[in-house]
Amino acid sequence: MKREDLVHPQISGNKYWKLFFNVNNYLEQKPGKPYIITFGGAFSNHIAAVAAVGYLTGIPTLGIIRGEELKDKWRDNPTLLFARRNGMNLKFVTREEYRHKEKLTGFLQNEFPDALIVPEGGTNEEAVAGVKMMLNDETKDFDYLCTAVGTGGTIAGISKYCEDHQKVIGFKAVNDDSLEKKIRELTPGNNFSLMDSSFGGYGKIKDENIRFINGFKEKYNIPLEPVYTGKMMQKVFELMEKGFFPDHSRVLCFHTGGLQGIEGANLLLEKQNRTLIV
Ligand SMILES: Cc1ncc(COP(=O)(O)O)c(C=O)c1O
Incomplete structure (x- = not known):
């Protein structure tokens, strides 16, 4: 990450x-x-x-x-x-x-x-230009670049400025079919694909999402939030288990922040006796 x-x-x-x-x-x-x-x-x-x-x-x-x-x-x-x-x-x-x-x-x-x-x-053209700074010499070595997708600006920037050999995968937090067109307007790259990782809807948090996020925090000491990065990483792990990535692939996932959202999510989850570890 x-x-x-x-x-x-x-x-x-x-x-x-x-x-x-x-x-x-x-x-x-x-x-x-x-x-x-x-x-x-x-x-x-x-x-x-x-x-x-x-x-x-x-x-x-x-x-x-x-x-x-x-x-x-x-x-x-x-x-x-x-x-x-x-x-x-x-x-x-x-x-x-x-x-x-x-x-x-x-x-x-x-x-x-x-x-x-x-x-x-x-998300606009200036945002896309700014996302270039998420890429550097170290990110060039990876075969796959993974990011969560909401409004599409981040994946558009990664697609526009990454290396020719790299494949970009966007994990959609919202299963919106119009996103692809919007992203194509912001990047000339034909190097990205989108996957639904909304797990039943934007902002919906299932028990399996909580288990994954809490387990990830315990195992790797990296906090994830439940709307974007948590669901993306859960999908990435599912893909790894299914053998989606060829052997020896180097896969980079961007942690796009948003941890402030955990507090609000926990306020809702606590009413159902569920909690995300911060
Ligand atoms: C934590 C987090 N990750 C990913 C995204 C998706 O970014 P974008 O809207 O550029 O697709 C957002 C939304 O902006 C976000 O808050």
């Missing part, structure tokens, strides 16, 4: 690299009144990361959060509480409004012409 989760304590994993050029290029433009606006769900690692960027750079941030029902309950959600404590303003919108994010983006860009509006999950 390549531990991108260790790259920064709050802006962890792929979030650091996806935000790198988005934020730096924006600041180079010297906006009159810097302001960062972005989108996400209640447990979003991206929301937590953008809030931390805001806190660390002194730039005010606004998070557009899916789920109007959270308006009075955000204090019970560790991710949203973290975002607020890092100075992020939160605006809760209905799922229907959230589905039409493009409309919302147009409206926000009009209202805040100087603002940097980062799409959901941070």
Whole structure:
């Protein structure tokens, strides 16, 4: 595993690299009144990361959060509480409004012409360029590069900048058939394939996922979270057992961080007497 989760304590994993050029290029433009606006769900690692960027750079941030029902309950959600404590303003919108994010983006860009509006999950061309920095001389030796897939920016960057001999496998946290097209728009590479690793749905946590994540932590002392990296590693292990990777293959899995999500997941799991080891 390549531990991108260790790259920064709050802006962890792929979030650091996806935000790198988005934020730096924006600041180079010297906006009159810097302001960062972005989108996400209640447990979003991206929301937590953008809030931390805001806190660390002194730039005010606004998070557009899916789920109007959270308006009075955000204090019970560790991710949203973290975002607020890092100075992020939160605006809760209905799922229907959230589905039409493009409309919302147009409206926000009009209202805040100087603002940097980062799409959901941070995925855009600048994010793809930033992901290049997850690759280096050491990653060149591997035959397979594995990453979890949410909005597709991370796998697009790996596909675009990896070596010609490398095969990229994306483990989809959400079984969304439109993802492939979206990724192809961001990378010219024909070197990636996608596998469903949603285990019954985005964010759904089965007992087998908990057993795997807790066992992995005990055996390797590497924490995984239940939405992306835990499910990816579980699938990778299944593939190894099935003999998917030819003998002597070198397989590299990116740890894309997001460990902040464990606390929120445990709050839900504890009600069912289930817990993830942190
Ligand atoms: C921990 C973690 N891993 C992987 C991903 C997937 O990244 P992407 O949205 O670029 O596909 C995300 C979502 O951004 C994430 O939070």
